[in-house]
Amino acid sequence: MFAARRALTGAVQRRAFTASARDLSKVTVLGAAGGIGQPLSLLLKLNPRVTDLALYDIRGGPGVAADISHINTKSKVTGYDPTPTGLASALKGAEIVLIPAGVPRKPGMTRDDLFNTNASIVRDLAKAAAESAPDANILVISNPVNSTVPIVAEIFKAKGVYNPKRLFGVTTLDVVRASRFVSELKNTDPVDENITVIGGHSGVTIVPLFSQSSHPDLVGDATLLNRVQFGGDEVVKAKDGAGSATLSMAMAGARFAESLLKAAQGEKGVVEPTFVDSPLYKDQGIDFFASKVELGPNGVEKIHDVGKLSGEEQKLLDACLADLKKVNISKGVAFVAENPGK
Ligand SMILES: NC(=O)C1=CN([C@@H]2O[C@H](COP(=O)(O)OP(=O)(O)OC[C@H]3O[C@@H](n4cnc5c(N)ncnc54)[C@H](O)[C@@H]3O)[C@@H](O)[C@H]2O)C=CC1
Numbered sequence: 079m080f081a082a083r084r085a086l087t088g089a090v091q092r093r094a095f096t097a098s099a100r101d102l103s104k105v106t107v108l109g110a111a112g113g114i115g116q117p118l119s120l121l122l123k124l125n126p127r128v129t130d131l132a133l134y135d136i137r138g139g140p141g142v143a144a145d146i147s148h149i150n151t152k153s154k155v156t157g158y159d160p161t162p163t164g165l166a167s168a169l170k171g172a173e174i175v176l177i178p179a180g181v182p183r184k185p186g187m188t189r190d191d192l193f194n195t196n197a198s199i200v201r202d203l204a205k206a207a208a209e210s211a212p213d214a215n216i217l218v219i220s221n222p223v224n225s226t227v228p229i230v231a232e233i234f235k236a237k238g239v240y241n242p243k244r245l246f247g248v249t250t251l252d253v254v255r256a257s258r259f260v261s262e263l264k265n266t267d268p269v270d271e272n273i274t275v276i277g278g279h280s281g282v283t284i285v286p287l288f289s290q291s292s293h294p295d296l297v298g299d300a301t302l303l304n305r306v307q308f309g310g311d312e313v314v315k316a317k318d319g320a321g322s323a324t325l326s327m328a329m330a331g332a333r334f335a336e337s338l339l340k341a342a343q344g345e346k347g348v349v350e351p352t353f354v355d356s357p358l359y360k361d362q363g364i365d366f367f368a369s370k371v372e373l374g375p376n377g378v379e380k381i382h383d384v385g386k387l388s389g390e391e392q393k394l395l396d397a398c399l400a401d402l403k404k405v406n407i408s409k410g411v412a413f414v415a416e417n418p419g420k
């Protein structure tokens with residue numbers, strides 16, 4: 079009994095040692111001084127899985143880094159100057175690159191209205207990442223996600239370093255919102271509400287699957303559906319010109335990064351819905367799609383199909399696919415073809 083316990087303790091210690099020796103995780107935030115970037119960087123500083131936190135922005139990166147670096151957790155925090163060299167150094171050796179750089183919406187705008195400004199920002203940052211961190215997991219937060227993710231893919235392809243298993247559009251906020259809104263309706267703890275959200279990250283492309291949750295009766299609740307699909311608009315309206323969701327998004331981005339780090343460090347069965355290069359609807363000309371994705375040491379481990387849908391959910395999915403196909407994805411691809419940048 080004692081011997082068995084000692085053997086177990088030894089195994090745990092060995093595992094802990096192996097884990098700490100192997101798991102040096104540099105995480106880079108591009109857009110770190112922004113509304114999302116600052117609280118996201120704060121949450122990453124509190125995550126013991128992150129050993130090296132690199133903060134870059136076109137303004138204010140070093141200041142945010144100096145502030146966060148005083149927090150008494152072990153990770154090293156570095157802020158980088160807004161120069162090509164600063165950007166390259168911020169990226170070098172990164173395991174995860176989170177990109178919340180770009181402008182947010184104002185009331186009356188759609189996410190697609192951000193395309194003209196954010197497409198070139200994401201393109202240029204993707205170029206830098208392809209050059210300095212070609213093997214990193216790239217987590218795209220900048221909107222419109224349905225178009226900015228294809229932009230990153232095109233840039234990585236052009237540089238000959240595209241790995242579809244390492245590119246993610248962060249749709250976690252839709253999942254976070256869905257579980258919170260359901261918990262409010264059902265008077266439950268949101269931690270227990272695991273709602274799958276598929277499709278993309280804007281309006282009708284956001285498709286929550288309540289039929290697969292423990293509350294199938296919520297299918298057909300038009301108010302709830304509208305809140306999940308247009309939760310972002312709720313925040314944009316309430317902030318009244320001062321931007322869009324930042325704090326909840328920071329939490330969602332930190333959660334997704336934590337899931338990737340867990341999976342990279344050997345935890346099995348880590349599953350998150352995310353917008354990835356997906357085989358599910360390629361036959362319909364749709365190259366990217368969010369569904370449940372099992373994460374692993376190589377990024378995407380397994381892409382789950384959407385499972386059984388109710389008739390109403392199938393109609394929502396049809397509308398989502400039409401939108402993804404008609405505008406979102408091809409717009410990103412065409413942008414890079416027509417504006418390859420320097
Ligand atoms: N995926 C999602 O679920 C969500 C996405 N978003 C999107 O995230 C983006 C950022 O939103 P906020 O943080 O609220 O905006 P913000 O304006 O507060 O911050 C953006 C930051 O990006 C920086 N930036 C701009 N160009 C840059 C470049 N070339 N390199 C590095 N940094 C650069 C700015 O200096 C600024 O600090 C927006 O596009 C917004 O729509 C927002 C909420 C949820």
Ligand SMILES: O=C([O-])CC(=O)C(=O)O
Pocket residue numbers: 182183189221251309310311313314322323
């Ligand atoms: O609504 C926006 O513009 C920001 C966003 O993506 C969200 O909050 O889901």
